[in-house]
Amino acid sequence: MNRLSPWLIDLSLVAIALADILVDGEDTSRVELVAASIACAGLLLRRHFPLLTFVLTLPASWMLANLAAPAIALYTLAQRTSNRALLWGAVLATSIAASAPWPPGHALDQRGMFVSFAYSLAWAGAPVLLGQLVRTRRDLSARLVEIEQARDHERQLHAQAVLARERAQIGREMHDVVAHQVSLIAVRAGALQVAATDPDSVEAARTIRRLSVDTLDELRHMVTLLRAAGGQSTELTPQPTLADLRKLLDSSGIEVELRGELPDELAAPGQRTIYRTVQEALTNVRKHAPGATATVTLWHDSDHYGVTITNTESNRPAVPLPSSRHGLIGLAERAELLGGTFESGPTADGYRAALRLPR
Structure with missing residues (x-):
């Protein structure tokens, strides 16, 4: 109408x-x-x-x-x-x-004037009260519309924040898991290319290594885009724990010595952070120090626990693989989320990465 x-x-x-x-x-x-x-x-x-x-x-x-x-x-x-x-x-x-x-x-007599004034006052006040009532109703309706719009905006912001966290988490897991496997394929293909004597095998290994390197480069760009869209704050999702650490070392493709141990009652986020730190450190050893050996040391005391990964210097030229250092940045972020610290840097005879978390 x-x-x-x-x-x-x-x-x-x-x-x-x-x-x-x-x-x-x-x-x-x-x-x-x-x-x-x-x-x-x-x-x-x-x-x-x-x-x-x-x-x-x-x-x-x-x-x-x-x-x-x-x-x-x-x-x-x-x-x-x-x-x-x-x-x-x-x-x-x-x-x-x-x-x-x-x-x-x-x-007019005074009584008549007073009665007339009182009547006029009541009569004039009625439309004013009605007008104020209508104005208040209109203002309340407008306020309710504003509140609903603010709630819609808040819901949109929340949805965007959830999507951003998911994108950042996907980017982090792509780097930690997919890039981990692809880099291992590239390293193994490079070793096969050097060791093979059959020309067809050498060519196949060269093709595998080239495709792996291209895939790593594409992954690096995808991770960069996902992290840029997802921001810096992510939530840790249930992934590997310390029970999977031995399997990780055995499949790393390098000689690794495991020292020390950690209590079984550690919280799941801390276990995942330990696992991801070791995984990223071994990935970097394969990429940047081929032929090196590594040592993974688990430690704990009454207030803190953590892991230290050290490796020796490379004994042969490294295969050039793309790197954006998102892995080390991600490890520092994981440690910060749990109130800990992560440090990494070269040493006199290799490289060292250390994670320290509050107990």
């Missing part, structure tokens, strides 16, 4: 105000007729100039016993402003004008 045109509503209100004056049985002088005409015409300005409309109805309120025009003006003023002092000043002015004697020489 279409709403009525504002001008049609205003013309209807003017007609009601005119009818209110015409039904008055008293004789209307020319001055009173002019005041009534001004009051009725002023209603056409109520949407843009509500205060002016109210002022234009005051002479008619004083001279005539009309009710419609002043009531419409007071209602419009109350609906358009929240200035309480102005509103009650308008009510008081209308009450005084309606209860003041007209013509000026006509005298």
Whole structure:
């Protein structure tokens, strides 16, 4: 259903105000007729100039016993402003004008003036209260719409944050798991290429190594995009634990010595962080120090626990594999999430990576 045109509503209100004056049985002088005409015409300005409309109805309120025009003006003023002092000043002015004697020489007894003022005050206050009620309802409706929009925006932000964490986690797991396996394929293919004597085997190994290197390069770009979209904060998901550490060492493709042990009651996030640290460190050994041996040392005391991975220097040239150092950055982030630290750097005879976590 279409709403009525504002001008049609205003013309209807003017007609009601005119009818209110015409039904008055008293004789209307020319001055009173002019005041009534001004009051009725002023209603056409109520949407843009509500205060002016109210002022234009005051002479008619004083001279005539009309009710419609002043009531419409007071209602419009109350609906358009929240200035309480102005509103009650308008009510008081209308009450005084309606209860003041007209013509000026006509005298009323004090009791009659008081009763007339009280009646006028109650009558003028009614449209103001109604206008304020409508304004409050409109403001509340607008506020509810704003709250709903804010909630929708908050839900969108939450969904984006969840998606960002998932993207970052996918990027991290792609680097830790997929790149780990592909780099191992590239290293094994390079070793096969050097050791093979059959030309077909050498060519096949060269092709495998080249495709593995290209795949690692693509993975590096994908991880960069996922991490950029996902931010820096991610949640650790249930993945390998310390029970899988021996299998990781056996499948690393390098000579690794495991020393020390950790308590079985360590929390799952800490176990996963230990596992990922060892995995990334051994991946870097294969990529950057072929032929080197590594030592994985697990340790713990009353306050902290961790792992230290050291490796010797390479004894043959390294296969050039793409690297973006996201692995070391990810390890530092994992440690920071658990309140620990991760340090890595070259030593006199190789390289060292150390993870330290609070107990």
